[in-house]
Amino acid sequence: MIYKYFKECKKLIVLITLLGMLIGMLFFITKDTPPTLVLKKKKINIEYGQTYYANFKGLVDTTGMSKEEICYLKKNVSITDNLQNEDQKSYPAVGKYKIFIKYNNKLSTIQIICKDTLAPVLAFPKNVDVIKESDLESIDFKSLIIATDLSPLKEIQIDTSQIDIHRIGEYQVKVFVEDIYKNRREKEFKVNVIENKQETTNSQNNQENNMNKIESENNKPNEDITISQSNEKNNVKDHLDNDHQQTKPQQTVYWYECYLCGLYVDSNVSLEDAKKKFDQTKCTDAIEFSGIEWRHSRFHYGINHS
The missing domain is CATH 2.60.40.10 (Immunoglobulins)
Known part of the structure; x- marks a missing residue:
C-alpha cells in the first residue's frame, strides 16, 4: 500500500518537472522572438501645401507592446522615402511617392498621394x-x-x-x-x-x-x-492761403497673420511676397499627427491702404 502511494507520487513529481521544463522552454523561445512590425496604413493622402515627415510614431502600430518591444523596433526599423519638396517651397509637389520601411531584412512600402483638393x-x-x-x-x-x-x-x-x-x-x-x-x-x-x-x-x-480689410479663416493652406x-475722396489738406492743395500719398501694405501662434508678416510688394515670408516661419503651435506637420492652419490676410 505504501509502495503504491510512493509510486504515484513519483509519477506526479515527474509530470510537474516536465511541465516546468516545457514552460521554461516556451519562455526562452518567446523571449528571443523579435516583435512583429505592424504598419498603421498602407496608403497616406496629404493635401498639397502640407509638409510631411515620415516618422516611426506616425507609421508603426505599437498597440499592446511593452516598452522593451517598442524600444527594440525603434532601434531596428529603418525609414526612408522619395519625397522631394518643390523648388523654394517647404512641401512636395502634387504626385505619388513612397515610404520604404526596412525591418529584419524585409522591405515594406507605403504609398503617399499628394493632391490639391x-x-x-x-x-x-x-x-x-x-x-x-x-x-x-x-x-x-x-x-x-x-x-x-x-x-x-x-x-x-x-x-x-x-x-x-x-x-x-x-x-x-x-x-x-x-x-x-x-x-x-x-x-x-x-x-x-x-x-x-x-x-x-x-x-x-x-x-x-479704399480697401481696408481682408479676412480669411482656413480649416485646409484657405477660405x-x-x-x-x-467710397471716399482723396485726403486733401488745404493750405492756409487756399492757393495750393496737397494730396497725401497712398501706401499699400499686404499682410498675413496666424490665428494660432500670432505671427504677423507684412510686405509693401504684394500678397504673394507676404505669403512667402509667412510660410518661411514655422507655426509654434503646429499640430503633428500621423506623421503630418501643419503650418499656420488658421490664418487671415489683407490689404491696407493708408
Missing part, C-alpha cells in the same frame, strides 16, 4: 456703385477681384448678366475661378446702379475705393475673404 480663395468688394447708363462692358470688374491659390489658376470669369444698367437698383454679380486641378470657387458680390448726380469728373473720383469697400 482645395478651391482657390476669392477676395472681392462687398459693394460696387455703377452710374446708370454706363457702358457695362467697359467696366473692369476683374481689377476689383483677387484670386489666390497654391496651384496655377485659370482666368477669372465674371457673370454680369443680371445687371440692368438702365434701371436703378441692386444686382448680383457672379464670380468664378478654377485652378488647374479643377477645384472651383464661385461667389457673388453686389452692384448698385445709381443715378448720376455729379459731373463725370467727380463721379470718377468717387469711384476710387473666402471679403474686401470692405467705401
Whole structure:
C-alpha cells in the first residue's frame, strides 16, 4: 500500500518537472522572438501645401507592446522615402511617392498621394456703385477681384448678366475661378446702379475705393475673404492761403497673420511676397499627427491702404 502511494507520487513529481521544463522552454523561445512590425496604413493622402515627415510614431502600430518591444523596433526599423519638396517651397509637389520601411531584412512600402483638393480663395468688394447708363462692358470688374491659390489658376470669369444698367437698383454679380486641378470657387458680390448726380469728373473720383480689410479663416493652406469697400475722396489738406492743395500719398501694405501662434508678416510688394515670408516661419503651435506637420492652419490676410 505504501509502495503504491510512493509510486504515484513519483509519477506526479515527474509530470510537474516536465511541465516546468516545457514552460521554461516556451519562455526562452518567446523571449528571443523579435516583435512583429505592424504598419498603421498602407496608403497616406496629404493635401498639397502640407509638409510631411515620415516618422516611426506616425507609421508603426505599437498597440499592446511593452516598452522593451517598442524600444527594440525603434532601434531596428529603418525609414526612408522619395519625397522631394518643390523648388523654394517647404512641401512636395502634387504626385505619388513612397515610404520604404526596412525591418529584419524585409522591405515594406507605403504609398503617399499628394493632391490639391482645395478651391482657390476669392477676395472681392462687398459693394460696387455703377452710374446708370454706363457702358457695362467697359467696366473692369476683374481689377476689383483677387484670386489666390497654391496651384496655377485659370482666368477669372465674371457673370454680369443680371445687371440692368438702365434701371436703378441692386444686382448680383457672379464670380468664378478654377485652378488647374479643377477645384472651383464661385461667389457673388453686389452692384448698385445709381443715378448720376455729379459731373463725370467727380463721379470718377468717387469711384476710387479704399480697401481696408481682408479676412480669411482656413480649416485646409484657405477660405473666402471679403474686401470692405467705401467710397471716399482723396485726403486733401488745404493750405492756409487756399492757393495750393496737397494730396497725401497712398501706401499699400499686404499682410498675413496666424490665428494660432500670432505671427504677423507684412510686405509693401504684394500678397504673394507676404505669403512667402509667412510660410518661411514655422507655426509654434503646429499640430503633428500621423506623421503630418501643419503650418499656420488658421490664418487671415489683407490689404491696407493708408
